[in-house]
């Protein structure tokens with residue numbers, strides 16, 4: 001059985017942290033991070049607001065991300081070996097792919113691949129404060145969170161909700177261990193119901 005699980009949500013809600021814990025806890029589990037598909041800096045448009053538009057779908061090479069997902073679907077075993085994930089030899093094993101990122105439910109060709117779509121949220125002020133401690137490949141210019149990052153988050157979330165995309169919301173203010181426990185339990189129940 002092949003299962004794809006999405007870990008989406010707002011910037012600094014703890015997506016990567018949760019994904020890394022799930023990756024360690026789940027057998028035959030591979031991960032694809034959307035952040036690895038950002039286009040080069042010289043291809044990122046500058047908006048009327050003067051900010052480089054990093055937080056729009058067009059700044060990501062989603063075709064390449066889709067191809068990577070398709071490679072896993074074609075052969076999870078081969079994909080796992082190529083990415084240094086040890087594989088259990090039993091042919092009936094379940095294979096799990098975690099897709100992690102801030103815009104994973106906004107690219108239509110990837111919308112229906114998920115068995116579960118999780119969506120982590122934290123309030124504006126928490127996201128802003130956590131983000132101040134982060135170092136991205138390109139540093140945040142002053143005002144970008146308020147002027148670009150958060151408004152784009154709201155825009156894509158509203159679109160997702162208007163399109164009726166079904167997600168399981170997770171409260172990113174919970175302690176890390178509780179989030180992992182909650183999601184692991186839910187995934188394990190889902191796997192039992194599928195088999």
Ligand SMILES: Nc1ncnc2c1ncn2[C@@H]1O[C@H](COP(=O)(O)OP(=O)(O)OP(=O)(O)O)[C@@H](O)[C@H]1O
Nearest residue numbers: 010011012013014015016017102130172174175176
């Ligand atoms: N449950 C939590 N409670 C408090 N802080 C957390 C929690 N989970 C993660 N953090 C912290 O919040 C920051 C962001 O975490 P993380 O990198 O996992 O977020 P992210 O959603 O992947 O962010 P981005 O998409 O912007 O890269 C880190 O400093 C991390 O240690």
Ligand SMILES: NC(=O)c1ccc[n+]([C@@H]2O[C@H](CO)[C@@H](O)[C@H]2O)c1
Nearest residue numbers: 011035038054055102136137138149
């Ligand atoms: N990884 C990058 O190249 C990069 C560059 C500039 C900004 N970002 C930020 O990453 C977040 C998603 O994790 C987005 O909010 C981007 O602003 C990433």
